[in-house]
Amino acid sequence: MSPSTQRHTPDPTGESANPSVLRAQFAYLPDVIAELERSVPYASALATSSSGVRLALRDSEQGVSRRDPSAGVVLTASDGYEIEEVAVGATDEASVRDASRRLLEGLRRTRGGGRERNRTPLNLEPGDRLSADYVTPVVISPDSLSLAEKLARFEDLRQRARKIDSRVVQAMARYGDAVETKVFVNRARFITEVVHRATLNVTVFVSDGNARRYNWLSRGGTGGLESLEVDEGALANVTEIAVALLGAKPMEPGVYDSVVDPSVAGILAHEAFGHGVETDMFLKGRARGAHYIGKRVGSDLVTIVDDPTVPGANGTYFIDDEGQSASPTCIIRDGILLGGLSDLYSATRLGIARTANGRRESFERKPYARMSNTFFTPGTHSVEEVLASLDHGMYICQGANGMEDPKGWGIQVGAHFAREYRHGKPTGVLYAPVSITGYVPDVLGDVTMVANDFHLHPGGCGKGWKEYITVGDGGPHVRTRLQLA
């Protein structure tokens, strides 16, 4: 096989990233479910696979690998009170039927065991009858470039970033593409889903001989290479900011009038009332939001939505991992908390309507109520108007991380830097890093302007310190008052 003529990287799952092939491959699953349901009132199966290519490029080092291909099946059964699951890293019929046998053995053991069991009935509903196939639209397929062409393209990008400034000591480019397949079967549903994904990260490290700073840009989501365009302006901006950060000051702790860019707004939405309304936390008594449904939690300008149907976004899918069809959920409208994001178990126990937010890190993990794409909705002001309103405040940029506190309604968001503004104009002073803390209702209650722009960013989300999934977050520029350090 000649690298120069090969048009694509052979993908062993490529032939199966096709709904008809998936249906044929897993045609046995309805029978497995039917057999399980001769012993239990509810059973389902989820078969997943993911595969793709990763490139890691930096000075004097290049690496390419198949993205950790992961393929397996998880069988779920409920005896009407509890749930048991068996997950195997195989998708062939023999392995799955063996898993089914072990699942029934486990259920028999549970029934026959001496421990006191949960006696509250659990009536899991399979949903309306649905047989459907979904595939992510792709404009520029990653297969349209050979691996050699991808390497050349992203190494060129990295080199251009590397050469922008003499203070750049290292530049890294990381590319990934993936095909993720999902087959969900219960007695009412047989659904296939194929999600294509592409991501790019370029990180630039600078040094003035003493300090070291860095900055990055990220692109990507669901779809193909069309989401990975990086123009020269964006590349130059990454380096320019990294160099400027060499002179950044530590933030002076205090409360500031602040404008957050979409990446920071997204993390605020995600941590404040994304995690804050995951209904498995309602069930566990770990979410203060459970007691505020229908009540005000922010200003009239605040509307926060979770939406797994946004075309091309990183957290987009067609069905969740429990077979629920994707649809948006308005979490907060005009400052009023409307409801939560649910998985099948918590929705059933709480007696509330399901949303399409039951997601697993992989077949190896349990489903939880999780976010998809979470964002503030746009307002009416221009970005320029919002920034010009800062008489003395901070423009906080480049969201980096966050942590949830659904019980205490505290918030922790890390941003890479902030620009000082006086009289509506930047002073040229940068502060880095920036830690945003505070009380969620205060942060949302102090929102006084929402811009009319909108950007979603790719990201990852953990539940506490594990269960990592892909998400998107963002929104417009938002003005509020924030506690900074």
Add this chain to the structure above:
Amino acid sequence: MVTRTLTADTIVQALGRRPEIAGWTLTRRRRHGTQLYVIGRDVENTREVTTEDFTITVFHDHPWPVGRESGTAGHARGVSSVKLVPGDTAHLESRLDEVIMMASLVHNPAYELPSPETLPNVALSDPLITALDGTRRAVWEMAEEVWEACDREASTGVRLSAGEFFVTVSDREFRTSKGIHSSSETTHVAVEIALLARGDSDDPTLEAETFRPVEARRVVDLRLASQVAEASRFARDTLRAQPTETRDGPVVVSGSALPPFFDPFVFHSGAQAAYMKLSRFTPDHSVFGDHAMTGDPLHVSSHALRPFGLSSHSFDGDGVPGRDTDLIVGGTLFARHATSRYAQYLGVPVTGEPGAVVVRAGTTPLAELLRDSGGPVVEIVAFSSPNVDDITGDVGCEIRLGYEHLPSGDVRPIKGGALAGNVFDAFASVRFSQETQEALISGFGGGGVYVGPRGARFEGMRVAGG
């Protein structure tokens, strides 16, 4: 006879038939585990998980492309990896075609795979778990222990919200083209508990929570009873905690809040960081740059041989035997931790992957570090998230729970606000407690272990009010 299931032997034979491969490594990993999820005393879900996979890494040597700078004279080495599962027998040859093709397209300075060495004997598995049906029995034992411990706290207003219990047995087989053939069996136990404390009010919005993740290799090392006792105390104290006030003054970071502060020191001590031109440390020079070291001397070492250590190993991902290595001695970079590849690139001794981060304790009792006649000392025992930047050393962490130790001897719980600063500045004047602890150095599942002072007092960190 057609082999239905892929085996390591099959893969090695297939690799042997590829003359274009300059070298290879093969890791076969099998895992079986049980997971138990409870809400209060009710079982939500019980799961069994079984997986097996093979990771093949191949090395392909070829001339440097025209116009590409080369790190050394001679050939370039390409490296690429692919993973297969037992059902991939039919795909083996095409996957090898692919991984060889991928390796042929990338170019790195040449380096050699390690040769076989005698491996140390490191205990890594709990025999109570590896016994038949041990994973299922172990998760229930852990749950029962947590329930009993929570029952003891019930009279103080604390209850269990939810618990998650994980027990996994893994066995790993590692082979290389240089003749290494090693295997190890490990166990991993993990628990996540959320405790809720309620005071006299019936208002559910007036509860406080403590979230506690713990991991170990053996169930006994989780020390669940003491974890529940401490977490319960934290939950009760969070309930009555007052907002933190902004102050400059001494700060003590203690318990599980402390270990992440050492992450940047470990990162910058690494050979890989140096090769990437990101390390700020220079051998035989102070790790504090221009700051004079006025506090307790900083000694940091990597220990890969601690029995049942989460970071311990008898061999690393390249087959290099585990070992203990001094990294920072008296505040000076003594040696870098270096995997085989980066050791060759830098011309430094191979240490293998780092193990537990071990920090020498101080000589001052923790109680004394918490006293200051000039004013209150803030002690932070829990952050929302350990936000410590490995590259810059900057710290920005929300305070989930702390204590204000007043000169009068009173102690008031506080919460909210943030601790800000830079570890490379702050540790130059640090004072360590003489008491020690063993704790996770990063988040749940991060796999790092810290053994060192239970508390560290900083004069140069800032507490920003909540």
